[in-house]
Amino acid sequence: MKSKTLATWLxxxxxxxxxxxFYLHGARDWLGWLLPIPTLVGAYGVLRMATLGTNDGLSWVLVPVLGFTxxxxxxxxxxxxLRKPHEWNARWNPGADPEAPAGQTRWATIWAVxxxxMVGTAVLMASIAISFQGYFEHQVEEGRRISQ
Incomplete structure (x- = not known):
């Protein structure tokens, strides 16, 4: 039985x-194995930004990758x-009762959602802000270089 609450928290x-x-599809899921790649690329961008500062061009390209992921x-x-219990159980617990406890929405599920x-929205907005700020600063620098 695949728990909706556990899958939401994971x-x-x-x-x-x-x-x-991996919880829902198993260890052979290729998308599960690909997800750490943009995470590590973005973490490298955060590390570069922490050591080299916000003026590093590669950092403002890599940091949003982590945020968007x-x-x-x-x-x-x-x-x-937010999936309905009978839809969850039909997809992930096909032999179970449509109202089986694994697909029920609990308070822990609501807190996770x-x-x-809240956190996903804040990270998305910060990622957009960082990428736009870096892009426009780069454009200003290129304009200055061209005008000289």
Missing amino acids: AFLGGTFGLHR FAGCCLTAIVYG ALAL
Whole structure:
């Protein structure tokens, strides 16, 4: 039996490493194995930004990759948490009763959805802000270089 609450929390907390995919699809899920790649690329961007500062051009390209990956996993958590119990059980617990406890929405599910919505939105907005700021600063620098 695949628990909707556990899948929601795994998508929110460990989604960037594919934990929810491994829980639902098993260890052979290729998308689950691909999810850590943009996470590590974005983490490298965060490390570069911390050591080289915000003027590093590669950092403002790589940091949003982590943010967009995390925001996508938060969206996945929201979708999992808001799925109706009979739909969840039909998809992930096909032999079970449509109203089986594994697909029920509990308070822990609601908290996971609420946190995924709040944190995911904040990370998405920060990622957009960082990428736009870096892009426009780069454009200003190129304009200055061309005008000289």
